[in-house]
Amino acid sequence: MVDDINSPGGDLWTAESRDAETAANFLRPVNVASSLFFESAAEIFTRVHHEIRPRTPIPPIDVAYKKFVDPNSRIRLESGRLTVTITDLLEGAPAPVTEALAHILLNKLYRKPIARQHQHRYRLYLNRRDMRRRIDLMRQSRGRKAHKGPEGSTHDLVTIFEELNIRHFGGMMARPELGWSHIRSRTRLGHFDPSHNTIMISRIFDDPRAPRLALEYVMFHEMLHLRYPVDHSGTRRCVHTPEFKAHEKQFPEFKEARALLRKLW
Numbered sequence: 001m002v003d004d005i006n007s008p009g010g011d012l013w014t015a016e017s018r019d020a021e022t023a024a025n026f027l028r029p030v031n032v033a034s035s036l037f038f039e040s041a042a043e044i045f046t047r048v049h050h051e052i053r054p055r056t057p058i059p060p061i062d063v064a065y066k067k068f069v070d071p072n073s074r075i076r077l078e079s080g081r082l083t084v085t086i087t088d089l090l091e092g093a094p095a096p097v098t099e100a101l102a103h104i105l106l107n108k109l110y111r112k113p114i115a116r117q118h119q120h121r122y123r124l125y126l127n128r129r130d131m132r133r134r135i136d137l138m139r140q141s142r143g144r145k146a147h148k149g150p151e152g153s154t155h156d157l158v159t160i161f162e163e164l165n166i167r168h169f170g171g172m173m174a175r176p177e178l179g180w181s182h183i184r185s186r187t188r189l190g191h192f193d194p195s196h197n198t199i200m201i202s203r204i205f206d207d208p209r210a211p212r213l214a215l216e217y218v219m220f221h222e223m224l225h226l227r228y229p230v231d232h233s234g235t236r237r238c239v240h241t242p243e244f245k246a247h248e249k250q251f252p253e254f255k256e257a258r259a260l261l262r263k264l265w
Contacts, residue, residue: 048106075105075106160216186204194230
């Protein structure tokens with residue numbers, strides 16, 4: 001059995017309630033043991049395991065930090081032994097953050113509800129400006145964006161980008177790396193990766209049957225991510241800001257383009 005947790009990349013995290021009562025619940029005092037007695041990560045996971053399953057014998061627990069491309073952490077229960085692999089991004093993190101991660105992973109493993117204060121504390125830490133910068137640098141240095149380049153059999157993404165750039169942005173937008181995806185995805189039509197400054201478009205559009213208007217709209221949408229970066233506030237991560245949505249609706253034939261996307265073969 002394996003469970004993992006990912007960083008707030010993409011649209012994994014949603015906004016939490018900000019009323020005073022909820023905030024007070026999120027910011028409950030942390031465990032004194034983790035704050036004062038300098039437990040190791042393995043000791044924290046052992047203690048949290050006992051809190052979650054007090055009547056169950058605690059299995060041997062191995063905790064290691066590993067260099068992942070993304071800030072992922074995983075837990076595996078196999079042959080009566082727990083193996084926890086944590087992103088090295090969290091090596092040296094404050095004990096309350098490691099404790100929150102232990103609650104998240106162990107509760108996911110045992111299919112138990114996760115208390116919101118643990119999710120809040122973990123998200124708040126990863127959403128800090130310095131941590132977001134470290135995550136971006138880690139993705140740049142450890143990963144690469146695999147794509148088929150901008151020249152397709154039917155369309156050239158550089159041409160599409162520059163035409164939209166002139167029409168909608170006065171030609172002032174710097175062109176990122178552009179590429180067609182390796183697969184003809186119908187669920188992920190396009191995305192912008194800020195870590196690699198790359199816009200990727202699904203190869204489903206590199207087809208003479210694909211309406212050019214639909215392709216232009218998807219490219220325009222991804223270009224708006226260059227214009228309006230993700231808004232971070234506390235644990236909140238807003239990918240499509242109000243300014244983004246308002247600008248997107250200025251795309252000519254906006255409704256027609258969206259209707260075309262719903263009818264892709």
